[in-house]
Amino acid sequence: MARTFTATLQPLDTTIPDPALIVLIGAAGSGKSTFASTWAPSQVLELDAFRAMVSDEAGDQAATADAVAALRTVLEARLTRKKTTVVDATHCERAVRAGLVQAARRHGVPTVSVLMGTPVSLCVIRQTARTSDRAVPADTVRAQHTAAVTAFPGLRGEGFDHVVFADQLHRLEPLLQRASDARRADLGWDGNPGLGPLLLVRRVFGDAVLPLWRWVEGSTLAGGDRVAEITLGADRLQLALRTDIDGEGDYGFDLLTACPVDDECTAPAWTPAHSVTTLLDALTGALNDTDTVCTVHGDDQDDQDDDLEDLAAPYADAVHA
């Protein structure tokens, strides 16, 4: 148990037992979700996420009752298993806190309230960075902040086994530990195969396409360069890994697409795929094909140049005649 004493001899409790029910208390924008992200995602029950689960809108206040019911069902299942759980909601109402303390007690799980110490002015300013459906009005934020501060002296009396301040806790280490573990696993430094060339795939296209990605061994489609495909249901995108872009030795991907010059042409045409947006544009027909090069017809620009040359010759003849 870690206890230190401030100058006023108030004991400062920083204990978080395991298992524990950890109840974050703070206004919107006080940093609850940021703090909660230092625990594993499966350990965090965020009310906004439950609102989104039942209504598709994290900020839909009309969905609160259903969201709370769903959250409490999951919490009950976790407490039954004696799993450490963080509940991420404002918890400014005493009755809400009392319900959580009772639930934990029924299962013999210790309770910890974590008070966010963020100044109300900062909580209000942080709302401006949010989308309008997530931003909480300043008056509401101020009321929440007052309620949280007022609740503090009574939290032990409400039955919390530990009352701690977020700004007294060291939570950067578990956050970095999980990030480091994930990175080491990606790189194969933990003894597993790791992502290998998929690291580049993820950097260019993001996480979403990784499970859909497959290297096509032995394909001659891309002139000897490595070929891959992204498949899902009826959809299929084919790509080539280029290892010497612009003669600079840079790595990148080309996406197989239609010839920009001749609608009838069936030869492979390649367009640089710089991000997942290129893939989307190709699927929706919104691809800008100025950079597309057909293996037979070249690019559209060449074609225009050819056209200009075609025009230029008789023009030159006329001038010099």
Ligand code: GDP
């Ligand atoms: P909540 O409404 O209480 O869940 O607040 P959030 O966790 O969403 O915090 C709002 C924003 O404030 C975050 O997106 C961060 O940019 C910032 N923030 C919150 N807590 C911290 C913190 O402890 N450190 C830093 N550097 N930024 C924070």
Ligand code: MG
């Ligand atoms: Mg939050």
